[in-house]
Amino acid sequence: GMIGATQREVITMRYFFLVVTFIALAPLSSAEQVLLKAQVIGDDFPNISERVRFMTRPNGRFIGCADCFGPFTLKSSDRLAPSDQGTYEVSNLTDNDSKTCWAVSGGVGSWFSFSWPSHEKARWPIDSVTLVNGYAKSPDRWKQNSRIRELELAIDGKAYGRIILEDTARVQTVEFPARLNVDAKEIRFTVVSVYPGEHYDDLCLSEVQLEGGH
Numbered sequence: 325g326m327i328g329a330t331q332r333e334v335i336t337m338r339y340f341f342l343v344v345t346f347i348a349l350a351p352l353s354s355a356e357q358v359l360l361k362a363q364v365i366g367d368d369f370p371n372i373s374e375r376v377r378f379m380t381r382p383n384g385r386f387i388g389c390a391d392c393f394g395p396f397t398l399k400s401s402d403r404l405a406p407s408d409q410g411t412y413e414v415s416n417l418t419d420n421d422s423k424t425c426w427a428v429s430g431g432v433g434s435w436f437s438f439s440w441p442s443h444e445k446a447r448w449p450i451d452s453v454t455l456v457n458g459y460a461k462s463p464d465r466w467k468q469n470s471r472i473r474e475l476e477l478a479i480d481g482k483a484y485g486r487i488i489l490e491d492t493a494r495v496q497t498v499e500f501p502a503r504l505n506v507d508a509k510e511i512r513f514t515v516v517s518v519y520p521g522e523h524y525d526d527l528c529l530s531e532v533q534l535e536g537g538h
Contacts, residue, residue, distance in 0.1 A: 398436065399414065399437050401436075412428075417531060418531070423461040425459045427526050432518060436529075450504040451535055455495075455497075455529065456531040472515055472518060474517040475489065475516060477511070477513055495531075
């Protein structure tokens, strides 16, 4: 009868509502997250002693500077202890010197991040990140130690996507499909996988720079 049909319609509508609500609230799966691949833009071996060279594409277009996003705090999960070869602090990532590096044992699960006080935040939109993968002090050091293969990118604790890096010491850049939120308080990069070194299991990364802004 009509009452039975109405009851079935109500049940159907409630079921539909629950399904739609579940889909809307469900977190993004790994397949739905952004997958980004780095593009190699540098010469055979990094030459980034001059800041302008590090921030300029081959066509000469200036693409912004890390100073626009300051003052930021650079943090990491861990680091190797200092040795007679130098220190391996996370601050080495932004010193514009490819002969220094941030280094950790093993690497998978380790992370580094850029963060801003709540009253500062990132001042300008972030279009890309440029890196020098591995320990680029020399070709031998680069081969001996591990390099990053894949990074997970999170913004304010929420997964944004995965970044695939090339296994090269040449400067490489990753462009985001849309500008990252300028209100971000933390941008974190976590190591998911590595390219193994020939002699050591220490993971190294020489340079990182956020780009965008004006």
